[in-house]
């Protein structure tokens with residue numbers, strides 16, 4: 001019966017939530033979700049593999065502009081990680097696959113002055129309409145991924161197809177969907193939600209929700 005399933009589902013959810021809390025994996029003020037909510041500004045963009053590109057520039061030795069074919073030829077890796085949205089849901093053990101952020105760093109070679117990155121993604125058809133700032137050190141980690149797949153299948157359009165950033169240790173607004181570029185910067189600068197009052201860093205375990 002539908003109602004039984006619903007109750008059983010909620011029971012599973014609570015059991016898992018207690019487990020994650022006991023293991024120190026549930027940040028304060030968060031609830032575990034077994035579903036995967038969708039959250040973004042604007043419409044879901046169209047993907048055209050002929051015109052799509054991924055650019056990285058600013059304070060780097062070698063700016064890049066990769067076509068979809070070139071991006072797809074980069075070495076791939078898998079990462080299992082947790083995902084914490086500032087609207088108070090957390091989704092655990094997501095199996096992402098894609099290109100390690102460090103593959104990009106190895107190609108662009110950030111200059112010594114580069115300390116922050118503005119990550120650029122779509123708002124609707126505007127390819128750099130979404131921006132979010134992350135310290136370079138927080139992207140230079142083995143679990144930071146430019147993901148094409150989740151739990152073994154290509155990302156749904158709603159979740160960022162064809163490519164999204166995943167920064168597991170910061171609130172999920174830093175994990176830009178439909179990502180198209182990076183600007184390496186010397187100073188920190190507020191992005192889309194940060195300008196609206198979201199925290200410049202966004203550590204979920206410190207509840208850095210708003211500035």
Ligand SMILES: Nc1nc2c(c(=O)[nH]1)N[C@H]1C(S)=C(S)[C@@H](COP(=O)(O)O)O[C@H]1N2
Pocket residue numbers: 036037038039040041042084085086121122123130158159160172173174175176177178
């Ligand atoms: N391009 C873009 N990426 C974005 C957003 C957005 O509005 N635009 N929202 C962020 C927020 S607030 C969250 S919680 C996550 C949600 O990812 P999901 O919809 O796959 O759960 O995407 C992030 N990435």
Ligand SMILES: [Mo]
Pocket residue numbers: 039085086087172173
């Ligand atoms: Mo979010």
